[in-house]
Amino acid sequence: xxxxxxxxxxxxxxxxxxxxxxxxxxxxxxxxxxHDGLTAVVSDAPERLxxxxxxxxxxxxxxxxxxxxxxxxxMRFGTVAxxxxxxxxxxxxxxxxxxxxxxxxxxxxxxxxxxxxxxxPVLRELLLGSxxxxxxxxxxxxxxxxxxxxxxxxxxxxxxxxxxxxxQDAEQLVAELRPHASAVKLGxxxxxxxxxxxxxLGVTEREDFEAALSRLRQERSELMxxxxxxxxxxxxxxxxxxxxx
Amino acid sequence: MTVMTxxxxxxGRSGSLYDVIELILDxxxxxxxxxRVSLLGIEVLTVEARVVVASVDTYLRFAETASRLQLxxxxxxxxxxxxxxAIADDDTKNGxxxxxxxxxxxx
Numbered sequence: 492x493x494x495x496x497x498x499x500x501x502x503x504x505x506x507x508x509x510x511x512x513x514x515x516x517x518x519x520x521x522x523x524x525x526h527d528g529l530t531a532v533v534s535d536a537p538e539r540l541x542x543x544x545x546x547x548x549x550x551x552x553x554x555x556x557x558x559x560x561x562x563x564x565x566m567r568f569g570t571v572a573x574x575x576x577x578x579x580x581x582x583x584x585x586x587x588x589x590x591x592x593x594x595x596x597x598x599x600x601x602x603x604x605x606x607x608x609x610x611x612p613v614l615r616e617l618l619l620g621s622x623x624x625x626x627x628x629x630x631x632x633x634x635x636x637x638x639x640x641x642x643x644x645x646x647x648x649x650x651x652x653x654x655x656x657x658x659q660d661a662e663q664l665v666a667e668l669r670p671h672a673s674a675v676k677l678g679x680x681x682x683x684x685x686x687x688x689x690x691x692l693g694v695t696e697r698e699d700f701e702a703a704l705s706r707l708r709q710e711r712s713e714l715m716x717x718x719x720x721x722x723x724x725x726x727x728x729x730x731x732x733x734x735x736x
Numbered sequence: 737m738t739v740m741t742x743x744x745x746x747x748g749r750s751g752s753l754y755d756v757i758e759l760i761l762d763x764x765x766x767x768x769x770x771x772r773v774s775l776l777g778i779e780v781l782t783v784e785a786r787v788v789v790a791s792v793d794t795y796l797r798f799a800e801t802a803s804r805l806q807l808x809x810x811x812x813x814x815x816x817x818x819x820x821x822a823i824a825d826d827d828t829k830n831g832x833x834x835x836x837x838x839x840x841x842x843x
Contacts, residue, residue, distance in 0.1 A: 540773045548753055551760055567764035569773040581769050603756050615805050628802050646795025649802055681758055720756050726763035
């Protein structure tokens, strides 16, 4: 039976695993594999794992519960070892690296920020800011809307201007929030958001960070919607210096 | 997942697993000695399908929205009736345009 791995923790973690179940149809109980000061939280691996709600949710619930109770190193979803011995061997062979990571992430959580533009107000600003775009729009309207090709070309021009605006706003948002966090990591622009970024926050940073975010939300409520998700286990901050990214 | 602060406004950006699924599927510790269960197809579907690529349809929508907006954006000097007209024309639900129209009127 192979072993599904959720997270590594240090010796001081309270490990509240009794109330939790693992991934898979059979919702297996969680087990602990220990080596020296390190503990791996694992379960029997299901025969079939799916990136569907049930299994992803189970994985996430385990990690969030562990993360709320203490520092964890979260595994990527779907990580399976040959057996418990292989997990122990991994803890033994890279004990120093994991201890170092746990120390660096002590008491820290990840929060994720995603922001989307409100399309109309942003297009309005772009038009107001560019004589060229205004002229073109005016010319199209004067000719009764313009041909399909004209509209596509104009739309493409607007899209390019919007892309510039997206990068500018993304950069600015990150720059405003970065001073309140320990680390930052950019993600892909999913679901039309112009910025998808994670921050690593220490206990003392959380209040300031949230205040800064609330300020930004208020200032920019007409142009964008800013979503904040977390606290999460530090998914995005697990690479130590030598590992790179 | 606990959500520290709800997103403002009613744009459906409430917290859920889906909002951070790319973190769960694409981040986290990867260990060479362990196997990652093969999820490739699903993963690509889940994450990359959510990256919106601009298309002709998007361009047409931008162009149409822009020509509609021109009514309120064309002139820096607006009379009150024009403003009222602009606001009445507005088909958005949240009333933020009212503020927008005022700002433009004062420029």
